[in-house]
Amino acid sequence: MLYKETGQYKSTYKSDHAIFPLIQDKIAFSTLMFIAFLIIPFVINSYWEKAILVPFLIFSLAAIGLNILTGYCGQVSLGTGGFMAVGAFSTYKIMTYFPDLNIMIIVLISGLITAAVGILFGLPSLRIKGFYLAVATLASQFFLVWLFNKVPWFYNYSDTGQITVSERLMFGIPVTGATAPPYATYLFCLILVVLLGFAAKNLIRSKMGRSWMAIRDMDIAAEIIGVPPLKTKLSAFAISSFYIGVAGALYFAVFLGAIEVTESFDIMTISFPVLFMIIIGGLGSMLGSFLGAAFIVTLPIGLKFIMVDLVGLSAVTAKHFEITIWGLLMIIFLIVEPHGLARLWSIAKEKLRRWPFPY
């Protein structure tokens, strides 16, 4: 009743190809954008910014990136942390060499550099498949983190090995550095996420996206009907790495401000959580990337609130509980709904179609 498509006729190709073909979807999306752009910036405080909204936006970007590679092109990657580190360190180096460059351009160039690195580490995928490839992508994770940790040029020979962001303005308002107001960092990330999100959605609907999916579903068959595996796989690696690189740049420049590579881009803190995001959210679903990121970002906060504040456990025990519950939730999720939150959403839409009537 609430979500029915009857009566909505499409009379042009344009309306048939729209991203949100239904009026209900359009309303929902516009409301969401209205809240995100015009309400949240006025009510945001630094806790919401640092703990929930900015990490959610950044990890959504990373999840979109990994979803392009794993969900749409079928190449399992465990090297997300390494690629995010490339984005972060490119941002740092460009910032030191070009002090006057706009931060938005710096972030996008970092994404391009990461895309180049991604193509390089994507080369083995032409020969190796499945789990062999998954383990091979771990090579990029370990090698890149080692490189940024051990070659002093990357952190400008600082004694601690840390890299620290300097203050950059956008329309006269600082968006990076310690003095950046919460609404500025939030809006900066939000604009990038919305733009890149639309770009990704449209890429997936284009010829390139369809060839990714052909390779994912059966690579040999795809090759026979004329999908070039070299171009398709490497383009998936490049574009996925671009998104992950931008996420890494934001993670360093906007979110953390100062990082140490072995801690911030560890396989346990980045690579696996991002993989969880797309699996919990839904492989091969844009909505799933966002839902997964929201779930993984808010879960530790919720668990910590329950265990430390309500039950009164010590922080260490709570941490152990958190790991356990995380693992168990992961398993339960995979058993109950292996297609993720996005699938739950489409089931809900199906139900809404006739709700509140039984038929």
Place this chain on the structure above:
Amino acid sequence: MSVEFLNFIETVLNGLMSGVMYSLVALGFVLIFKASGVFNFAQGVFALFAALTLVGYQTGQVPFAHLINELFGTNYHNWYASMPNFLAIILTMITMIALAWIIERLVLKHLVNQDPIILFMATIGLAFALEGVGDLMWGSDVKVLDVGIPSGGSVWLEEATIGLAAEGSDYYGMYIDVLNVWATVIAVILVITLALFSQYTKTGRALRAVADDHQAALSVGISLRTIWILVWAISGFIAMVAGIMWGTESGVQFSLSLIALKALPVLILGGFTSIPGAIIGGLLIGVGEKLAEIYIGGYFETGALENWFAYVMALVFLLFRPQGLFGDKIIERV
């Protein structure tokens, strides 16, 4: 013999021995992958959990002591002062078998027929859950594990080799850790036992049948579930051995679970489906890593190649043989 040559031999020997340690972990992976097609990321955490449990039994810790004390304000710590090694190992084995049963019942049973990637993710979840439970049960402090395996440099070897170098050179003899020698001996015994078991017992034959073809095995009346529990229990046992070895060397702590990451390049080098592959892959990686550290590592002033060298080495092998050295040939049809 020149000192350089003796140093080279020493490096190779040490590499072989550390390779055995990698093989021990990789072996558990291969067994499970062959029998159930599950790429078990939790193998490293298995080793950690087994080692934690063993120490817990040995020193008579009360399970979940921290949690109980925090919730109820009590102060329990130990039941008894110590337990004989033998008994503790048997009890740990029983625990690992119980764990295998629980995993089959609660996880694998519900995930039959899912994509391999879903099963893989489930084992990552399992790794997290098991690590958390291990820490909750036994506490997360670094523990000393001692089951009576000697360790330290071998004095005998040092004295025996000191004379080999040319007169007048200041050569001090070879250094090899006795613990590693023991690990090698135990690994050899383990592999021979496994080979005999799978060759000459009825259960072993059933195991090989399941590894060959699930459906054919089912149709001749082999219970898949029993076999899966058995296989997970065996790799739990192997994980315990690996946990004892690594735990004796560097203490029982969280980093023990990261040996899984060390075993992965061994796996892709040797092939996921081959037991000899796991062993030879482990040896190759062990030797390669040690040689690289000494002969290539010197050129980078930064050092510490160990983290990634094994992966790059495995990757180079893979470019020539995409299924690993001894893995089953991958045949693809449309």
